[in-house]
Amino acid sequence: MTEEKHVVTMLVDNQPGVLARVVGLFGGRGFNIESLCVAETTDPEISRITLVTRADPLVLEQIMKQLRKLINVIKVRDMDKSKAVQREMALICVKAKPEHRAEVLRIVDIFRCKVVDTGIEHYIIEVTGDEGKLAAIINLLKPIGIKKIARTGIVALFREPK
Amino acid sequence: MKPNENMLTGAQILMTVLQEEGVDTIFGFPGGAVIDIYDELAKTPIRHILVRHEQGAVHAADGYARASGKVGVCLVTSGPGATNTVTGIASAYMDSIPVVIITGQVPTHLIGNDAFQEVDIVGITRPCTKHNYLVKRIEDLGKILKEAFYIARSGRPGPVLVDIPKDVAKNRTAYTPIEPVRMKSYNPTYQPNKWQLEKVIALIQESRRPMIFAGGGVILSKGSAELTDFARKTMMPVTTSLMGMGAFPGTDPLCLGMIGMHGTYRANMATGACDLLIAIGVRFDDRVTGRTDAFAAQAKIVHIDIDPTSIRKNVLVSLPLVGDCRITLSELNRLIETIDFGDLKKQRHDWLDQIDQWKQTGAMNYDQTTVIKPQYVVETLYRITQGQAIITTEVGQNQMWAAQYYHFDFPDHFITSGGLGVMGFGLPAAIGAQVAQPKKLVVDIAGDGSIQMNIQEMATAIQYGLPVKVVILNNRYLGMVRQWQELFYNKRYACTDMEYAPDFVKLAEAYGALGLRATRPDQVESVLTQGLSSPQAAIMDFWVDREECVYPMVPAGATLTEMLLV
Numbered sequence: 001m002t003e004e005k006h007v008v009t010m011l012v013d014n015q016p017g018v019l020a021r022v023v024g025l026f027g028g029r030g031f032n033i034e035s036l037c038v039a040e041t042t043d044p045e046i047s048r049i050t051l052v053t054r055a056d057p058l059v060l061e062q063i064m065k066q067l068r069k070l071i072n073v074i075k076v077r078d079m080d081k082s083k084a085v086q087r088e089m090a091l092i093c094v095k096a097k098p099e100h101r102a103e104v105l106r107i108v109d110i111f112r113c114k115v116v117d118t119g120i121e122h123y124i125i126e127v128t129g130d131e132g133k134l135a136a137i138i139n140l141l142k143p144i145g146i147k148k149i150a151r152t153g154i155v156a157l158f159r160e161p162k
Numbered sequence: 163m164k165p166n167e168n169m170l171t172g173a174q175i176l177m178t179v180l181q182e183e184g185v186d187t188i189f190g191f192p193g194g195a196v197i198d199i200y201d202e203l204a205k206t207p208i209r210h211i212l213v214r215h216e217q218g219a220v221h222a223a224d225g226y227a228r229a230s231g232k233v234g235v236c237l238v239t240s241g242p243g244a245t246n247t248v249t250g251i252a253s254a255y256m257d258s259i260p261v262v263i264i265t266g267q268v269p270t271h272l273i274g275n276d277a278f279q280e281v282d283i284v285g286i287t288r289p290c291t292k293h294n295y296l297v298k299r300i301e302d303l304g305k306i307l308k309e310a311f312y313i314a315r316s317g318r319p320g321p322v323l324v325d326i327p328k329d330v331a332k333n334r335t336a337y338t339p340i341e342p343v344r345m346k347s348y349n350p351t352y353q354p355n356k357w358q359l360e361k362v363i364a365l366i367q368e369s370r371r372p373m374i375f376a377g378g379g380v381i382l383s384k385g386s387a388e389l390t391d392f393a394r395k396t397m398m399p400v401t402t403s404l405m406g407m408g409a410f411p412g413t414d415p416l417c418l419g420m421i422g423m424h425g426t427y428r429a430n431m432a433t434g435a436c437d438l439l440i441a442i443g444v445r446f447d448d449r450v451t452g453r454t455d456a457f458a459a460q461a462k463i464v465h466i467d468i469d470p471t472s473i474r475k476n477v478l479v480s481l482p483l484v485g486d487c488r489i490t491l492s493e494l495n496r497l498i499e500t501i502d503f504g505d506l507k508k509q510r511h512d513w514l515d516q517i518d519q520w521k522q523t524g525a526m527n528y529d530q531t532t533v534i535k536p537q538y539v540v541e542t543l544y545r546i547t548q549g550q551a552i553i554t555t556e557v558g559q560n561q562m563w564a565a566q567y568y569h570f571d572f573p574d575h576f577i578t579s580g581g582l583g584v585m586g587f588g589l590p591a592a593i594g595a596q597v598a599q600p601k602k603l604v605v606d607i608a609g610d611g612s613i614q615m616n617i618q619e620m621a622t623a624i625q626y627g628l629p630v631k632v633v634i635l636n637n638r639y640l641g642m643v644r645q646w647q648e649l650f651y652n653k654r655y656a657c658t659d660m661e662y663a664p665d666f667v668k669l670a671e672a673y674g675a676l677g678l679r680a681t682r683p684d685q686v687e688s689v690l691t692q693g694l695s696s697p698q699a700a701i702m703d704f705w706v707d708r709e710e711c712v713y714p715m716v717p718a719g720a721t722l723t724e725m726l727l728v
Contacts, residue, residue, distance in 0.1 A: 013347065017296075020287060028289050038671065058474065065471040071293040072345040 001056035005034070007079040007086055007156045008063065013072040014047040015038055021070050022049060031055065031063050035088075035153030046074065050155045079156040086156040089128045091116070092138070095145035096123045104144060111137045123146060172300050172331040173202035176264070179307040179340070180208060185235050187211065187226065187597055189219040193239020195266025195279060198331040211626055213598060214618040216243050218590035220250020220321075221579075221616070223261045225594030227254075228577050229552060229602075231384070233263040233314050234594065240268055241279030244325075245286065249584055251321045252290040256581025257405060258382055262310050263291075269329040270298060284325050292320030297327065297689050299375055300335045304680040312343040317350025318469040350468060352484030354493060361481055362440070362464055369438035369462075371513045372398045375421060378405030378580065379443015379467055385488030386410065386573040389442065392491050395498050396504045399517055401429040403444050405566055407576040412569035413549075418517065422450040423716045424562040427524020427725060428517050430716065433458050434723040435516070440464045443487040446476040447581070448718075456721040466490050501714070524714065524727060528565060534683050536560070536635040536706040540567035541609065542686050543633060546694060552577065552595050556588040558642035560635050561714045564607040582583035586615025592630040593623055603631070603694060610636040610663050620673040620688030623699045631693055632701045634666055637708045645711045649726070670701035679703045 012018050020040055026033050034052040041048050055063060060078065068077045079086065096104050096118075104123055108115055111133065117124035127137055129155070138146070171177065176199060180188075187209045192200045203210060213219040216238045223234030234254075238247055244265040254261045268277040284296045293313050295306045303326070310322040366372055380389050386409050393400045393416055400410040401418040410417055419426035421433060433439065439461040444450070451457040454477050456673040462480040465473050466487060473482045483490060503509070521700055528537045539660065540563050542552075553568055554577040555561040570576050577595055580588035588606035596604040606613075613634055623630050635641075647655050670677030676698045680689040693700040714725040 017284065017288075020285070024288055062475060063469065069469070069471055071345070071348050 001058060003054050003056050005052060005054050006060055007050065007052050007084070007154050008067070008076065009048060009050045009079055009156055010067055010076040011041070011074040012049055014045050015072060018047070018072045019049065021072060022067065025066055025070065026053075029062070029066065035151070037153040037155050050079075050153070052154050056124060077158070079158065084156045085140050085156050086130055086154050087128060088131065088134055088152055088154045089126065090134055090138075090151040092125045092127065092141060092146055092148060093148040094123050094125060095147055096139050098135065100144050104141070107137065107140050112154070113137070169334040169338050170337040171198070171202070171334050172303050172326065173199045175300075175303050175335075175337055176326070176331070177206050178309060178337070179207070179304055180235065181206065182339075183311045184232065188235045189213055189222040189226070189594065190240065191216050191219055191243060192235035192387050192529045193243050193266060193279070195268060195328045196331070197610075198328065198497050199237065199264070199266065199326070205228060211593070211622065213590065213622050215616065216246035217250050217586070218616050218619045218622065220247045220254065220263060221584070221587050221590035222262065222594035222597070224250065224254045224259045225554060225577050225591030226515035226598045227259050227261055227594075228574055229600035231574070231597035233311055234259070235264070236261065238266070239279065240266040240283075241281050243279075244281055244283035248286060248290065249582075251287055251323065253579045253582040253584045253587060254321040255292065257579065258319050258378060259321065260314040261321040262314050263321060263323040265323060265325045266331070267296065267325045267327040270327045271329070273327065273560075283323065284585060284624070287323050290321075291323050294323040294325070296325045300319070300330045300333050302329060304337060304340045308340045308343050309345065313328050313348065316723050317348075318379075318430075319430070324506050326461075332593045335623065340480070349513050351484050352468070352486040352489055354466070354483050354490040358481060359490070359493055359497060360481070362494060363501060363617050365438055365462060365481065366396055366463060367501070367503065370509070371436045372396070372438040372440065373418070373432055373436045374400040374410075375403070375433070375439055375441045375444055376400055376406045376409045377403040377442065377444030377486045380406060380409040380491075381443075381468070381573045383443065383486050383488040383505045384573075385443075386493050388488055388491035388495060390414070391495050392498070395495065396503070397510045397514070398440070399514065401425070403447070403450055403489055404578060405567055405580040405582070406444070408570035408573045408632070411571040413571055420565050422447075423452070423718070424566065424712050424714065425716075426526065426566075427714055427727065428520035430714070430722045430725060431520045431524070432517055434721070436458070436461045438464070440463050440466070441479075441489070442466045445472040448476070450722075451477060452716050452720055452722040524725075528710075530683055533707045534684070534686055534704055536563050536637070536679060538683065539633065539635060539686055540564055541707065542690055543605065543607075544568045546687070546690055547603060547605070551575070551605050552593060552599060554578065554588040554592040554604065554606045554614075556585045556606070556608045557585045558609050558612060558640065559645065559712050560607050560609040560641075562642075563635065566712075585612035589613065589616050589630070589632060590619045590622075592632075593619055593628055596623075596628040596630050597626070605631045605633055605694070606611070608632055608634050609641055610634055610638060610666075611640045611660055614663070620670070620675055620701070622698065629697055631698050631699070633690075634701065634703045636663070636666070636703050637706050638663060639708060642712070644709075648709070648711065649715070650717070666701050666703040676700035677703070679705070681705045709723045
């Protein structure tokens, strides 16, 4: 069976130790986490955890069941791409020597992202999009020189009925 | 100033909730962080059994829970008191036993400061408890304790730990009785799906070689009577896992005995040949399945369990059914009443005949020669006690011989550390079982290695006048590992020879128990009779054949039907 990437989101009690239970479950049972994102929802007692994992269908089934078994986990969903909006944000610090500055700004324009900090030899770019968009811009900026990068990991929500 | 009467200390709230939950016995060991709780405990009618090591407290609470059907409770102090409980908690977790563990903690303002006897026990036990809590505010204590008992006993049961800082136990708060627990994120499924139930019936009707594989879930859900009914009405033979021993009467003609690595020849052969396997309250442990891709290869598998994570974890199944074992079995029994299965005797004739032939060819046998055979000791014990004793075991060969040669006709009579396999489990578990069932004969079948892992609990037995009996199958080896070394490591007995052991008879006497020894086969019966009939706790030391092995044996990773028989 082939491993595929899955975005799993869950609503959990917003209490100390809950994230440790979720992460500990992945570590203890040999499941992997590619990215992880946690924040409060509009209800301060509930947080949303979004994580990306790579698993074959049987392992994914175990992941979902094991997560549901945790007492502090209220709801778990597999955010299938066809039904959910998936986004990630990255802050990318690019080397920007005079000869590259125009090129970097052109890329920023094409990808409709923003320059949020600038200096004599760098730009920090804020980019938001799906996996493909982030991969594409990183690919274009690499030859110019990426000094640092910080990514949020994917967050996702199911689309509401039209 | 006189404190307000509605104001209770944390320790008083704990005592109130314990009594509301029907707790009348606690196993524990005091210390600085729980001194306020102990001070309050002494004012209640709750009986406290003072163990000699905190590991013993959890195993005793485990044995108590299994023998009484109630939640076992233990109380220990912070730091080392708490860490000593970890093995016991992990064992209860793997066997799904309802236990609530109360640990003391340093005062809240010291948490995280590396204070004296401070340890993050909630962090340590997170992966081996069903759930755990650190109580940071006294206002939450009552609700948390109620939840702890509810979680421990409901759904798939398990251990729940509550860590109570010293100031939380000491401070006061207004206490109002707690409402029944309702949790938005925890609602076990008890009722099975109706359509799935009908599919099970259809599969039984189609099947020519059906069998049942029952496990600890049947015992935990108190579904033995329903299982027995189900098997007899459909004339399906039943094998059990180690944890399921006694879920179906061991002496019933339909009983195949235990499945797995040291299962009976007929149980393992039948699993390989059946065309329908109805698995109830089991989790397909690797010691049960052998090679999973060849397990029950000809069968459609129905899997009934209250825990969805058990289903499709180790083996693929044709029909999953999430629900309580007892409720599911009684629903199936109700459906069966309306079905005409035709002439079941005729339909099952060839299949049951085949099983009978396996029974004849692969019978359990041994030659009782001039040295005592361990199997003979267990068989004699079975005969003398007429199968009525509660048996606890240590882990290793003693555990397997107990399972093979003591035929369990009743649930809750075989108490063993099945999942984690804890040496040192049997004696404290026997103490817990004896506290729960004071009129019952409770026997720990032990090895000379494992009994030394918690031998200190003999003092507990004596202090409370608990007449537990310890039967040591003494081969001066760590026998099960030695057996693997003999069979798979070219007889290199690396570090398994326990050349030196204490004189167990004198040791028994030193504790104030009866000590007896048998070195020849003709002494076995008289030693057992004398030891079992004594009103005292007793250690009986049987010098058995040093190199006897447990057979049948399926080598690790082999197919279930590939057994070594001698």
